[in-house]
Amino acid sequence: MSRPTRWRRARALPLATLTAIAIATMLMLSVGLAYIGVTWYSAYLEESINRSLPPEAALAYTRVYEGLLPDEAGLKTLIDHLETASAEADLKVQIATLAYGLLSAVVSAIIGVYLARRIARPLEDLTAAADVLGSGDFSARVAASAGSTREVESLVRTFNTLAANLERMETRLRFNNMAVAHELRTPLTVLQGGLQGILDGVFPMDRRTVADLLLQVEGLGRIVEDLRTLSLAIGQQLVMQRQRLDAAGVVAAVLSAAQPMLEAEGLTVETDLQPAPVSADPSRLRQAVLALVDNARRYAAGGGWLRVETAPLPDGGVVIRLLDRGPGFPEDMDAVAINPFWRGDASRSRATGGTGLGLSVVQAIAVAHGGDLVLRNRPGGGAEIALHLCPA
Numbered sequence: 001m002s003r004p005t006r007w008r009r010a011r012a013l014p015l016a017t018l019t020a021i022a023i024a025t026m027l028m029l030s031v032g033l034a035y036i037g038v039t040w041y042s043a044y045l046e047e048s049i050n051r052s053l054p055p056e057a058a059l060a061y062t063r064v065y066e067g068l069l070p071d072e073a074g075l076k077t078l079i080d081h082l083e084t085a086s087a088e089a090d091l092k093v094q095i096a097t098l099a100y101g102l103l104s105a106v107v108s109a110i111i112g113v114y115l116a117r118r119i120a121r122p123l124e125d126l127t128a129a130a131d132v133l134g135s136g137d138f139s140a141r142v143a144a145s146a147g148s149t150r151e152v153e154s155l156v157r158t159f160n161t162l163a164a165n166l167e168r169m170e171t172r173l174r175f176n177n178m179a180v181a182h183e184l185r186t187p188l189t190v191l192q193g194g195l196q197g198i199l200d201g202v203f204p205m206d207r208r209t210v211a212d213l214l215l216q217v218e219g220l221g222r223i224v225e226d227l228r229t230l231s232l233a234i235g236q237q238l239v240m241q242r243q244r245l246d247a248a249g250v251v252a253a254v255l256s257a258a259q260p261m262l263e264a265e266g267l268t269v270e271t272d273l274q275p276a277p278v279s280a281d282p283s284r285l286r287q288a289v290l291a292l293v294d295n296a297r298r299y300a301a302g303g304g305w306l307r308v309e310t311a312p313l314p315d316g317g318v319v320i321r322l323l324d325r326g327p328g329f330p331e332d333m334d335a336v337a338i339n340p341f342w343r344g345d346a347s348r349s350r351a352t353g354g355t356g357l358g359l360s361v362v363q364a365i366a367v368a369h370g371g372d373l374v375l376r377n378r379p380g381g382g383a384e385i386a387l388h389l390c391p392a
Contacts, residue, residue, distance in 0.1 A: 014150050034101045049085045052085070056073060057078040122142070122156060133163055194212065194216075242281055243281075244279055245285070265297050267296070267306050272307070276311060278316075284365045285389075292362060296324050300325065306322065307323040370390035
């Protein structure tokens with residue numbers, strides 16, 4: 001965060017404080033304007049009355065002002081004149097008080113409207129941006145204006161973050177829709193072509209042909225199941241049955257079951273399975289470990305070596321780590337684990353048999369357990385994948 005931004009946020013006042021300051025300022029301004037106006041008009045009336053005094057009354061007034069004793073006739077004239085003028089002056093002062101009060105109220109109202117519009121302008125911008133957002137244009141943003149209140153600045157930041165998230169979600173949804181269509185099109189095309197060929201008599205109706213078509217059906221099933229898993233993760237229904245278990249035992253069982261296919265790919269497996277007790281959903285944990293092992297089998301078999309480790313963490317969680325000597329990950333892999341259908345390069349293609357959803361499924365399972373999936377390249381070559389599970 002830049003220094004001007006921090007300074008602007010530090011200067012921003014809470015809305016309640018700014019409102020109280022504005023109200024107090026308006027009150028003081030209104031009272032001050034009325035006081036100054038009435039005081040000036042009273043002095044003006046007093047001067048006017050003094051100028052209108054008869055000569056003998058004016059002389060008596062001057063002698064009284066100087067502390068001297070005036071003559072009786074002049075004093076009587078002065079008193080009579082002042083009694084007559086004071087009644088009229090009192091009425092004028094009352095009218096002036098009302099007039100200056102109304103004038104000060106109007107001036108204060110104009111200034112108050114200006115301040116209120118200045119405070120509400122960002123809210124008007126937010127309303128306009130929300131209308132644009134509601135129309136489906138998620139690129140709408142609101143610029144932070146100087147002098148906004150702390151609550152308005154926070155609201156603007158929250159709105160912009162929401163709009164950015166919606167824009168990313170829309171982009172990802174479009175990509176996912178295209179990717180799903182792309183992934184489903186190939187096996188469906190093969191199935192349609194094969195079945196049409198059988199009907200037309202081009203292909204024989206034998207065991208091998210049916211087995212090839214069944215392989216495409218199994219691929220479709222894997223895609224559907226992976227998509228279902230991601231949908232459950234979005235609905236926070238992925239992990240339903242947590243129980244205490246040893247992650248090392250789960251990993252050992254998965255490796256034992258996957259041993260034939262690993263050996264068929266020429267992978268030598270090393271293990272360092274330390275006891276790693278954790279509260280987790282056993283079926284989902286097995287699914288995640290199997291997906292990671294299968295990912296290594298498909299893409300790292302060329303290295304001929306796979307190491308699998310489990311270890312407890314100081315916070316009570318566990319880590320399941322896989323290391324290989326394969327091609328590793330590309331440099332631009334910022335969102336590898338969360339982008340469905342991601343494949344790093346041409347070697348990671350449909351020819352390997354993967355759906356492109358494996359790492360996304362593992363990421364979803366890790367997040368459902370309060371953990372995460374960390375991907376990085378090893379200094380000596382190959383990839384390292386670490387699945388962290390947090391304690392319940």
